[in-house]
Amino acid sequence: MSIVTLLPFIVLIGAMFLMTRSAKKKQQAAAEMRNQMQPGTGVRTIGGMYATVKEVGDETVLLEVAPGVHAVYAKNAIGAVLADEEYNRIVHGDEPEADATVVPDDASSLTESAEDAEHDAVEVSGEAKTDLTKKADEAEADAEVKKDAKADGEADGK
Template sequence: MNLVTFLPFIVLIGAMFLMTRSAKKKQQAAAQMRDQMTPGTGVRTIGGMYATVKEIGDDTVTLEVAPGVHAIYAKNAIGAVLEDDEYNRIVHGATDDLTIDTPVVPDDASSLIESAEDKTEDKTEAKAEDKDADAAPKLDLGKKDEPKGDAEGGAK
């Protein structure tokens, strides 16, 4: 038989072998990365959520997604194990530079709530405006009051 006939099949088999080998390497690297997890390690899931590892099981991992909020994930759902510096920079916005030009936003809404003094001042201003509105003359809308006796067919 002719060698030219078998050449495309040989190339195809070689390409499949290389693709399978690279996929296995990626799987091994991912498994090795997941083995580096320890409680307290920061991770990113394949869905893009950042969390802290609390417990590690055989096939699952318990993550703290918010303070006091724990969720159980499959180990395969861990996309990356992060260094402490990188995790703190992403999650907490912590930087080595202490001069931050961005405004500080308070954690509570106390600065958004009016104080009792502000409320009493607003009430006294509103009462004064109401008194001014009562003192204004009434508008004449063109409707005249007719005497009751002058209506058509009415008694005099």
């Protein structure tokens, strides 16, 4: 057999090795995350339910899914252990602190400082800039309509 014939098999075995190694690392990270659960911790199950941990056993965890409502889940059913701030924001609708980082609605605030935005809004003469793009677009559209109307009129006249 030649090396060219064996090359695909070697590549396939190497890819399988890397995939299983990656999967094992993910499983170990998930197991470590589940072992860090303590009573009072907020969690999300793999089904998407948010709950508070009440007791942690070897293979199971007791969750409070609503005030006074408890359910026993397998540890493997826990999808994520959440930070207190994140859990309270999701479950209770708590707003972030005033000094917390606020994500802007548009990208312009990520590239411009407030001073740059104010400077761009006012020219040196003190007059506000006029946005001509909409007027230019409207004028261009009107010219197209007139051109089409003229072409239609010439076509009708011939």
